[in-house]
Amino acid sequence: MKRRKFLKLAGISAAVAGGVPSFLLREVKARSYTPPPGALTARRWGMAIDMKKCWEHPECNDCIKACHAAHNVPEIPEKKKEIKWIWKDEFEHVFPEQPNEFNNIVFEHKPFILLCNHCKHPPCVRVCPTKATFKREDGIVMMDFHRCIGCRFCMAACPFGARSFNWVDPRPYIQEFNPEFPTRMKGVVEKCLFCYERLEKGQLPACVEACKHKALIFGDLEDENSEISRILKERFSIRRKAELGTEPSIFYLIG
Amino acid sequence: MYNSNKVIPGIIIFVLIVTFPIWLNHGKAVSAPKPILPEGRCVESKEFMRANHMQLLKEWRVLAIREGMRIYTSSDGSRFWIGLQNGCMKCHHNKQQFCDKCHDFASVKPYCWNCHIPPETKEFGTAKATRLLKLFRIPVDLREGAKPKHGEHGGHGEIDKGGEH
Amino acid sequence: MFEKALKGSRKYWLWLGFLGTLILIGFLAFLAQLQYGLGITGMSRDVSWGFYVAQFTFLVGVAASGVMVVLPYYLHNHKVFGPLTIFGEFLAIAAVIMCLLFIIVDIGQTPRLFNVLLHPTPNSMLFYDMIVLNGYLALNVICGWAALHGEYKGTKYPNWVKPFIYLSIPWAFSIHTVTAFLYAGLPGRHFWLTAVMAPRFLASAFCSGPALLLLALLIVKKVSKFDPGQKAIDTLSKIITYALLANIFLFACELFTAFYSNIPGHMYPIIYLFKGLHGHNEWVIFMWTAWLFMLIAAILLVIPHTRKNINTLAFACVILFIGAWIDKGIGLLTGGFTPTPFETITPYRPTIPELLISIGIWATGFLIMTVLFKIAITVKEARA
Numbered sequence: 001m002k003r004r005k006f007l008k009l010a011g012i013s014a015a016v017a018g019g020v021p022s023f024l025l026r027e028v029k030a031r032s033y034t035p036p037p038g039a040l041t042a043r044r045w046g047m048a049i050d051m052k053k054c055w056e057h058p059e060c061n062d063c064i065k066a067c068h069a070a071h072n073v074p075e076i077p078e079k080k081k082e083i084k085w086i087w088k089d090e091f092e093h094v095f096p097e098q099p100n101e102f103n104n105i106v107f108e109h110k111p112f113i114l115l116c117n118h119c120k121h122p123p124c125v126r127v128c129p130t131k132a133t134f135k136r137e138d139g140i141v142m143m144d145f146h147r148c149i150g151c152r153f154c155m156a157a158c159p160f161g162a163r164s165f166n167w168v169d170p171r172p173y174i175q176e177f178n179p180e181f182p183t184r185m186k187g188v189v190e191k192c193l194f195c196y197e198r199l200e201k202g203q204l205p206a207c208v209e210a211c212k213h214k215a216l217i218f219g220d221l222e223d224e225n226s227e228i229s230r231i232l233k234e235r236f237s238i239r240r241k242a243e244l245g246t247e248p249s250i251f252y253l254i255g
Numbered sequence: 256m257y258n259s260n261k262v263i264p265g266i267i268i269f270v271l272i273v274t275f276p277i278w279l280n281h282g283k284a285v286s287a288p289k290p291i292l293p294e295g296r297c298v299e300s301k302e303f304m305r306a307n308h309m310q311l312l313k314e315w316r317v318l319a320i321r322e323g324m325r326i327y328t329s330s331d332g333s334r335f336w337i338g339l340q341n342g343c344m345k346c347h348h349n350k351q352q353f354c355d356k357c358h359d360f361a362s363v364k365p366y367c368w369n370c371h372i373p374p375e376t377k378e379f380g381t382a383k384a385t386r387l388l389k390l391f392r393i394p395v396d397l398r399e400g401a402k403p404k405h406g407e408h409g410g411h412g413e414i415d416k417g418g419e420h
Numbered sequence: 421m422f423e424k425a426l427k428g429s430r431k432y433w434l435w436l437g438f439l440g441t442l443i444l445i446g447f448l449a450f451l452a453q454l455q456y457g458l459g460i461t462g463m464s465r466d467v468s469w470g471f472y473v474a475q476f477t478f479l480v481g482v483a484a485s486g487v488m489v490v491l492p493y494y495l496h497n498h499k500v501f502g503p504l505t506i507f508g509e510f511l512a513i514a515a516v517i518m519c520l521l522f523i524i525v526d527i528g529q530t531p532r533l534f535n536v537l538l539h540p541t542p543n544s545m546l547f548y549d550m551i552v553l554n555g556y557l558a559l560n561v562i563c564g565w566a567a568l569h570g571e572y573k574g575t576k577y578p579n580w581v582k583p584f585i586y587l588s589i590p591w592a593f594s595i596h597t598v599t600a601f602l603y604a605g606l607p608g609r610h611f612w613l614t615a616v617m618a619p620r621f622l623a624s625a626f627c628s629g630p631a632l633l634l635l636a637l638l639i640v641k642k643v644s645k646f647d648p649g650q651k652a653i654d655t656l657s658k659i660i661t662y663a664l665l666a667n668i669f670l671f672a673c674e675l676f677t678a679f680y681s682n683i684p685g686h687m688y689p690i691i692y693l694f695k696g697l698h699g700h701n702e703w704v705i706f707m708w709t710a711w712l713f714m715l716i717a718a719i720l721l722v723i724p725h726t727r728k729n730i731n732t733l734a735f736a737c738v739i740l741f742i743g744a745w746i747d748k749g750i751g752l753l754t755g756g757f758t759p760t761p762f763e764t765i766t767p768y769r770p771t772i773p774e775l776l777i778s779i780g781i782w783a784t785g786f787l788i789m790t791v792l793f794k795i796a797i798t799v800k801e802a803r804a
Contacts (some may be wrong), residue, residue: 029326032328032740033318033326033328034324034325034328035323035324035325036336037326039323039325041701051535053313059359072372076397077398078397080464080465081397081459081464081465082465083276089762091764094762097764121313123607126543126544127544127546127606128547129535129536129546129547129550130532130538130539131541133596134321136323142320142321145322146320147532147539148528148529149527149528149532149536149537150528150529150532151546152468152469152528153602155465155468156468156609156757158608159468159606159608159609159761160608161761161762164377164465165468166457166528166530167463168382168457168459169399169457171379172381172396177378177379179372179374179376180341181340182339182340183370183372183379185298185366186456186457186458186528187457187458187528187530188528188529189528190777197387200325237263244608245608246607250552256551307791387448387455388452390448390449390452390774391449391460391772392772393456393459395456397459
């Protein structure tokens with residue numbers, strides 16, 4: 001299986017190299033591009049968040065800290081202009097269409113972990129006028145920060161409030177930075193990217209790795225044998241605003 | 256020609272203004288910059304990189320970010336991890352001694368470093384106030400604006416605990 | 421013909437100087453925004469579009485409304501509009517340029533604006549918006565200028581312009597439809613997710629735009645020898661009346677659907693705008709002003725006596741324009757973003773630099789309009 005995949009990718013990369021402009025071919029014979037060996041791959045990445053485990057440790061913010069440190073997410077003091085990739089909010093805000101005036105014990109004001117849903121049919125991708133945000137074959141809704149013009153159409157289109165905009169230069173608000181990852185510049189939109197840069201190196205997303213309570217389960221939704229697929233079959237889970245048909249890839253295990 | 260007494264001096268003045276930088280720098284020799292190069296061969300030959308690094312970097316960034324192609328096999332068969340911070344700058348340890356040397360000389364300002372972090376960076380500076388920002392009384396440091404002001408009631412996007420749902 | 425714009429009265433130059441000053445201030449504020457980022461505006465993570473996009477949306481309507489004088493003349497041979505088509509087209513030129521400027525100042529990475537052309541993306545409505553707006557600008561420049569040149573030479577417009585004129589008519593409808601589609605296709609923004617968005621956009625455009633045109637013509641009549649004619653004014657005011665009534669009707673449809681269905685998501689934005697929600701009532705006074713203005717204007721316009729009286733007509737046009745501007749500009753935008761996807765409320769308040777930039781762009785539009793109208797009037801006066 002792995003071998004076959006490798007051969008497939010080698011073929012693709014040969015095709016890509018074939019499309020290289022002629023100026024690059026002058027001194028080239030073997031020039032080619034390939035995906036990194038040892039990368040984690042999937043047909044559709046997804047995440048299940050075990051809220052029951054999460055609620056046992058209300059003071060824990062390890063996933064948020066790990067993510068924001070790994071990706072140089074600034075701490076903007078003015079809340080209206082803040083930037084966040086993964087954060088917490090209460091049940092009533094996360095699932096505003098699920099009001100239940102009699103269920104005031106189980107979920108009331110309970111915090112939920114929020115991040116980009118990496119929807120199967122992402123409205124943000126649909127509206128982007130430059131393909132700066134696009135969906136990868138493995139389901140990750142990706143950002144090409146080089147290309148974003150900052151029109152913020154994606155922010156209007158996202159029903160989950162997953163996207164943040166750099167209203168100012170974010171750098172003065174980054175205390176300690178990760179030299180392996182870039183920052184962003186003013187005027188572009190950003191959000192969770194499912195740690196594509198870690199998957200490439202064969203590592204799990206930073207939030208998943210940081211959770212010592214194993215509440216974040218990351219895996220291939222289309223692989224029947226993956227841990228996430230098994231858990232989703234066994235336990236009751238909900239997705240945010242499923243009625244909008246975007247088909248989020250983030251599942252909240254609440255039963 | 257009509258108005259030739261105005262038109263001809265006008266043309267001469269225009270040409271002088273346009274060519275002003277040439278006259279200003281005329282006869283001054285400026286030595287070519289000497290960027291500090293690390294030992295060994297880059298991903299391609301020195302000559303190729305000098306002529307084509309911008310196109311190569313652009314191609315890299317498209318293929319790595321958009322197609323997931325992180326590995327570059329060069330013309331002599333060696334393989335490299337594509338990346339600016341995690342590729343190029345692992346050998347070229349200093350942006351000022353390398354990139355800036357020629358870019359400053361040629362007066363080109365690529366915006367790579369608005370996001371990418373040069374290896375020699377210790378910390379990011381604070382936001383700077385310019386005369387223009389002061390003119391419009393724009394609070395340059397958001398930390399100051401974030402302190403709660405007297406008389407300003409809530410709002411500002413905090414969670415509305417009291418809201419009906 | 422541009423030389424016609426260079427000879428004018430003291431008042432004309434004072435007016436241009438005043439607009440120029442506003443443009444300069446706005447431009448300085450824009451430079452500050454380029455330095456600092458869109459953080460100089462009142463927009464936020466939750467209300468990520470604001471005053472700029474609101475003005476853009478409203479002005480697309482004004483641009484489209486030029487068709488309301490072009491269509492009756494060319495399709496129905498309504499002769500009294502003959503002398504007015506040029507003004508409709510010139511108004512459209514000024515409005516489209518303002519639209520484009522508002523987009524430019526709203527973009528976070530202004531230098532990358534042309535990525536929209538470098539990476540054309542047909543699944544994005546903005547792609548079509550770019551095409552229809554620039555196309556509409558080109559069409560109006562061609563048609564307006566050719567028609568004026570014909571008048572200058574004392575001939576009819578040349579025949580080759582005709583296809584462009586006919587094309588410009590559906591094109592006008594398209595620009596505002598596409599602009600409505602920017603909003604109406606977004607899941608999870610209840611206030612915008614409505615099929616009557618495009619019709620309502622057209623209705624409000626076809627009342628507010630001609631209202632502005634009518635006011636401009638009344639000023640033209642005062643300051644020059646050109647008289648648009650009582651009949652033309654009558655027809656124009658009737659068009660305004662019908663469009664305004666359609667706008668009110670379509671808004672009533674929105675109210676019915678939201679409140680009879682009793683679906684919270686559909687009701688909340690309207691409640692927020694007109695009554696306040698969770699203790700936030702930033703826009704209540706504005707929204708009531710807007711709709712009271714539009715209703716009073718409707719009454720004044722429906723009654724023949726007040727519609728035919730030039731003073732009440734002008735008054736109705738002024739309040740109608742203000743009402744439509746508040747409703748479709750700021751009301752539409754904040755309503756779409758409030759409540760947020762989390763059913764919380766983040767108030768939006770434009771900042772001073774944001775308003776200065778906007779005023780600068782409006783001044784640019786008025787400057788273009790003044791100059792173009794001046795040229796047209798001078799040509800017409802010379803023929804008269």
